[in-house]
Amino acid sequence: MVVGLREFAHRTGNGSGxxxxxxxxxxxxxxxxxxxxxxxxxxxxxxxxTLYITSRKLIWLSDVDMAKxxxxxxxxxxxxxxxRDPEAYSSPCIYTQIEVEDDEDEEDESDTQSTGALDLSKIxxxxxxxxxxxxxxxxxxxxCECAELNPEPIERKDTTLxxxxxxxxxxxxxxxxxxxxxxxxxxxxxxxxxxxxxxVGGGGNASFYTLxxxxxxxxxHG
Amino acid sequence: MLFFSYxxxxxxxxxxxxxxxxxxxxxTLHSVDQYLNIKLENTRxxxxxxxxxxxxxxxCFIRGSVVRYVQLPPDGVDVDLLHDAARREARGA
Numbered sequence: 001m002v003v004g005l006r007e008f009a010h011r012t013g014n015g016s017g018x019x020x021x022x023x024x025x026x027x028x029x030x031x032x033x034x035x036x037x038x039x040x041x042x043x044x045x046x047x048x049x050t051l052y053i054t055s056r057k058l059i060w061l062s063d064v065d066m067a068k069x070x071x072x073x074x075x076x077x078x079x080x081x082x083x084r085d086p087e088a089y090s091s092p093c094i095y096t097q098i099e100v101e102d103d104e105d106e107e108d109e110s111d112t113q114s115t116g117a118l119d120l121s122k123i124x125x126x127x128x129x130x131x132x133x134x135x136x137x138x139x140x141x142x143x144c145e146c147a148e149l150n151p152e153p154i155e156r157k158d159t160t161l162x163x164x165x166x167x168x169x170x171x172x173x174x175x176x177x178x179x180x181x182x183x184x185x186x187x188x189x190x191x192x193x194x195x196x197x198x199x200v201g202g203g204g205n206a207s208f209y210t211l212x213x214x215x216x217x218x219x220x221h222g
Numbered sequence: 223m224l225f226f227s228y229x230x231x232x233x234x235x236x237x238x239x240x241x242x243x244x245x246x247x248x249x250t251l252h253s254v255d256q257y258l259n260i261k262l263e264n265t266r267x268x269x270x271x272x273x274x275x276x277x278x279x280x281x282c283f284i285r286g287s288v289v290r291y292v293q294l295p296p297d298g299v300d301v302d303l304l305h306d307a308a309r310r311e312a313r314g315a
Binding site for chain 2: 077078079080081082083084085088095097099140143144147148151152
């Protein structure tokens with residue numbers, strides 16, 4: 001599985017057709033949307049192109065440059081939304097955030113200043129602008145469906161997906177619940193705390209209580 | 223499936239979702255699924271410095287695996303109920 005955005009140029013036929021999918025692994029084409037422009041990060045819109053939504057990933061292929069195309073797995077799409085706010089972006093579009101390989105926190109995408117090669121793997125935002133904005137809601141729904149088809153893979157040795165959570169009480173008396181895939185936090189266990197186990201930690205400005213764990217909550221998916 | 227059930231009961235409430243990349247998004251909880259993917263309505267970004275162009279989007283889908291926290295309204299939480307449910311689930315499931 002590739003994290004983040006990448007180039008994609010595998011087309012059928014003599015390179016002028018639709019994208020080649022990983023059918024042997026069950027990848028299916030869910031929707032084809034012609035006349036979609038794409039804007040990566042802060043870059044300008046690229047068009048004309050066609051958006052292919054498969055059960056595994058998004059593919060955008062240029063209609064004029066047969067060697068140009070981009071793909072990103074749904075596993076890497078952190079969020080997607082319909083953006084209609086002209087202050088946010090000039091055209092109504094599907095806004096997506098893409099997870100990147102966790103390196104150093106990058107302030108800007110690597111391309112903004114230089115004319116050098118664009119590093120797609122650092123792109124964190126992508127907008128898809130259909131020429132006909134009435135398609136946006138349908139596209140949003142298809143994105144949701146496909147995201148749901150791509151939950152976190154089960155990779156642990158004991159083959160259970162541990163979804164654990166922890167509860168933290170803040171001084172401001174807002175109850176915050178956090179849950180995370182424990183694949184992200186190797187070696188960290190998330191514990192449930194009880195209010196009667198709380199001990200104030202730290203000095204005057206401490207916002208967190210030091211909590212004694214009373215039970216560990218894991219639940220197994222599938 | 224504890225949190226799935228729990229969040230389903232919170233549909234319609236204002237929540238703030240903080241992602242692992244530090245982005246915080248506020249909105250009305252529209253729905254949640256078994257993977258704790260979250261759909262929000264009337265969303266707006268809490269801290270606009272990091273992702274200024276996101277501003278306000280009407281509907282938003284957030285992948286469960288990228289969520290760090292979900293901030294709930296204080297009166298939307300029955301701590302004892304949650305506590306008991308967690309205990310039961312850990313014991314029984």
